[in-house]
Every structure is written in C-alpha cells, then in structure tokens.
Amino acid sequence: MDKTKKLLIIGAGEFAEIAYEYFSYDSVYEVAAFAVEQQFRDKDTLFGLPVSNFEEIAALYPPTEYDAFVAITYVQLNRARRRLYEACKAKGYRCASYISSHAFVWHNASIGENTFIFEDNTIQYHVQIGNNVVLWSGNHIGHRTVIEDDCWLTSHDVISGYCRIGRGSFIGVNATLGDQVTLGSDTVFGAAAVTVKSLPETGCVYVGSPAKKLNKTSYEQFGIPKPENE
Ligand SMILES: CC(C)(COP(=O)(O)OP(=O)(O)OC[C@H]1O[C@@H](n2cnc3c(N)ncnc32)[C@H](O)[C@@H]1OP(=O)(O)O)[C@@H](O)C(=O)NCCC(=O)NCCS
Known part of the structure; x- marks a missing residue:
C-alpha cells in the first residue's frame, strides 16, 4: 500500500x-x-x-x-x-484510526478517530463507533448499534442490533448482548457474560449468564477513584 x-x-x-x-x-x-x-x-x-x-x-x-x-x-x-x-x-494532532482490510464494515457505518478495528470484525448497517474505541478481533456489531467513546471490546463478542455500549466500558471475551440492550458507561461486562436486558447503571461489573452485578464498582475493579465531573 x-x-x-x-x-x-x-x-x-x-x-x-x-x-x-x-x-x-x-x-x-x-x-x-x-x-x-x-x-x-x-x-x-x-x-x-x-x-x-x-x-x-x-x-x-x-x-x-x-x-x-x-x-x-x-x-x-x-x-x-x-x-x-x-x-x-x-496539542493539535489529528488522531488516526486503523480499520483492518480483513474487517467487514458496511458503507454507512461511522467510525471515530483513534479507533482500532482488528481483523474479522463485522460492523453492520448504520453502526456508530465513537472515538478512541478498540475492537479486538472477531466481534459482531449488529445494525444500528452505538459504541460510545473510549470503549474496549475484546474478542468474539456478539453485540446485537440497536444496542448502546456506554462510554469507557470494557467487554470481556465471548460476551453476548441481545438486541436493544443498553449498558451504562464504565461497565465491565465479564468474559462469556450474557444479557438480553438493559443494564444502564454506571460503573458496574457483571458476570455470568444471565449477567449478574458483582458487589463492587468497575472503578474498584480497575483500582481507580470514582471519576467526578466528567
Ligand atoms: C469481570 C471480571 C473482570 C471479574 O474478575 P474478578 O475480579 O477476578 O472477579 P472476582 O474474583 O471478584 O469474582 C467474583 C465472583 O464472580 C465469579 N466470576 C468472575 N468472573 C466470572 C465470569 N467471567 N463468569 C462467571 N463468573 C465469574 C467468581 O467466580 C466469583 O464468584 P464467587 O464469589 O462465587 O467465588 C473477570 O471475570 C473477567 O471477565 N475479565 C475479562 C477477561 C477477558 O475477557 N480477558 C480478555 C482481555 S483481552
């Protein structure tokens, strides 16, 4: 190239x-x-x-x-x-995004900057992916789903149509969201967790199928103070 x-x-x-x-x-x-x-x-x-x-x-x-x-x-x-x-x-930089030539990205999907999309991701009709997002390999992002800024999706996640993943969230490997599911910002959604219901609360950690909230915040999980005034 x-x-x-x-x-x-x-x-x-x-x-x-x-x-x-x-x-x-x-x-x-x-x-x-x-x-x-x-x-x-x-x-x-x-x-x-x-x-x-x-x-x-x-x-x-x-x-x-x-x-x-x-x-x-x-x-x-x-x-x-x-x-x-x-x-x-x-500092005035334009931030580059990388989209693998081996990813499938429908023509009307929108992808922000400083976003990195690995091989074998499927990004469907009218998906919106924000700035500073990473999609490691092999995820399905269903039609009209929105992935807000600063999210990290690991691998082989199934995010169905009309979902919304809140800003700053982390989605573990092999996780599944049914259609029209919203996850709150700063969610940590554990490996192989499944939900078909929205979980809109901010800063929670979920594991299992059906996904259940753990008794700790995602800030405690990552050892950072709860952010204020963001
Ligand atoms: C969500 C997560 C961060 C929680 O990790 P953790 O801090 O080690 O969890 P805890 O030790 O506090 O576990 C709390 C309980 O949830 C259970 N649990 C933890 N993760 C689980 C999971 N993914 N699925 C089912 N149960 C899980 C634990 O067994 C424990 O149950 P218990 O109280 O009955 O013993 C972690 O499980 C996870 O999924 N990480 C992502 C892994 C991943 O995708 N890595 C790829 C990175 S590229």
Missing part, C-alpha cells in the same frame, strides 16, 4: 508494537516514531525508530505533518488512553 501519511504512535508496549505492525503492513501510514511520557520511558528506540518524550512531540513531530495514534490498552478502565488521546488533541 502506498505510504501517503506519517504516524506517531503514543506508547511503546505490546499494543504499540501491534499497532506499528498493523499500520505498517495494512494502511497508508508510515510509522515515524513512538512517544511515551518521560516518567514511563524505558527505551530510546523500538523497531529502529526513536522513542521520544511525549512532552516534546509537538516540536519534534509537528501536528501539521504527523497524525498520532494512542496505543494504550484498557488500563485504568480506559482512562489512560482517554487522557493521552485528549492530550494529543490539545
């Missing part, structure tokens, strides 16, 4: 390595460098490219010439990725 754009990857861990691989082999982006917040930076190069201090990127890789991709996982219930995505936007 012709390389017509230059990309800066934020992060230098496993997901950043995977993002490097996928953008390099299956997109118009040429990865130019990585960047990590100075206090977390433990290497100078990765794949022969510089690993720079995040604090210095605007001078080194001007947002007029480079797009950014924040390759941070669901740590801190997706908050670390959200914070760095917002920091990139504040």
Whole structure:
C-alpha cells in the first residue's frame, strides 16, 4: 500500500508494537516514531525508530505533518488512553484510526478517530463507533448499534442490533448482548457474560449468564477513584 501519511504512535508496549505492525503492513501510514511520557520511558528506540518524550512531540513531530495514534490498552478502565488521546488533541494532532482490510464494515457505518478495528470484525448497517474505541478481533456489531467513546471490546463478542455500549466500558471475551440492550458507561461486562436486558447503571461489573452485578464498582475493579465531573 502506498505510504501517503506519517504516524506517531503514543506508547511503546505490546499494543504499540501491534499497532506499528498493523499500520505498517495494512494502511497508508508510515510509522515515524513512538512517544511515551518521560516518567514511563524505558527505551530510546523500538523497531529502529526513536522513542521520544511525549512532552516534546509537538516540536519534534509537528501536528501539521504527523497524525498520532494512542496505543494504550484498557488500563485504568480506559482512562489512560482517554487522557493521552485528549492530550494529543490539545496539542493539535489529528488522531488516526486503523480499520483492518480483513474487517467487514458496511458503507454507512461511522467510525471515530483513534479507533482500532482488528481483523474479522463485522460492523453492520448504520453502526456508530465513537472515538478512541478498540475492537479486538472477531466481534459482531449488529445494525444500528452505538459504541460510545473510549470503549474496549475484546474478542468474539456478539453485540446485537440497536444496542448502546456506554462510554469507557470494557467487554470481556465471548460476551453476548441481545438486541436493544443498553449498558451504562464504565461497565465491565465479564468474559462469556450474557444479557438480553438493559443494564444502564454506571460503573458496574457483571458476570455470568444471565449477567449478574458483582458487589463492587468497575472503578474498584480497575483500582481507580470514582471519576467526578466528567
Ligand atoms: C469481570 C471480571 C473482570 C471479574 O474478575 P474478578 O475480579 O477476578 O472477579 P472476582 O474474583 O471478584 O469474582 C467474583 C465472583 O464472580 C465469579 N466470576 C468472575 N468472573 C466470572 C465470569 N467471567 N463468569 C462467571 N463468573 C465469574 C467468581 O467466580 C466469583 O464468584 P464467587 O464469589 O462465587 O467465588 C473477570 O471475570 C473477567 O471477565 N475479565 C475479562 C477477561 C477477558 O475477557 N480477558 C480478555 C482481555 S483481552
């Protein structure tokens, strides 16, 4: 594929390595460098490219010439990725999305920025996927479903038609939502959990089939304070 754009990857861990691989082999982006917040930076190069201090990127890789991709996982219930995505936007970057050439995306689905869609995802008619969302491999996203910003879907989830997944949620492997199900923001929906009813409360953890709420919040699950004023 012709390389017509230059990309800066934020992060230098496993997901950043995977993002490097996928953008390099299956997109118009040429990865130019990585960047990590100075206090977390433990290497100078990765794949022969510089690993720079995040604090210095605007001078080194001007947002007029480079797009950014924040390759941070669901740590801190997706908050670390959200914070760095917002920091990139504040510096003036356009954030790149990656959509696998092996994903099926219907033409009128909408997909935000800093969103990463792996192989074998099926994204149907009029689906809306927000900014800063990751769909690992093999999910079914049914017609007219909305996945709000900052969500992380793992693999082989079945999200039926007309669902809504609230902002910042984490969906474990092999989870199933029946049609017209809404999950509240910051939901943690456990591996292989199933629901055909909406669970709109914010910040809950569910496991099992039918999904039952655990006696702890998703903030406690991820060891972060309950967010205020978001
Ligand atoms: C939801 C989740 C985060 C909860 O994990 P946890 O903190 O280890 O859960 P707890 O130890 O507090 O478990 C509480 C109870 O729920 C049960 N439980 C936990 N996860 C369960 C699951 N996925 N399905 C059914 N029951 C589950 C536990 O057995 C325990 O039951 P008990 O009180 O009768 O002993 C975890 O189960 C999960 O699904 N993680 C996602 C895994 C995944 O998809 N990984 C892919 C990442 S790419």
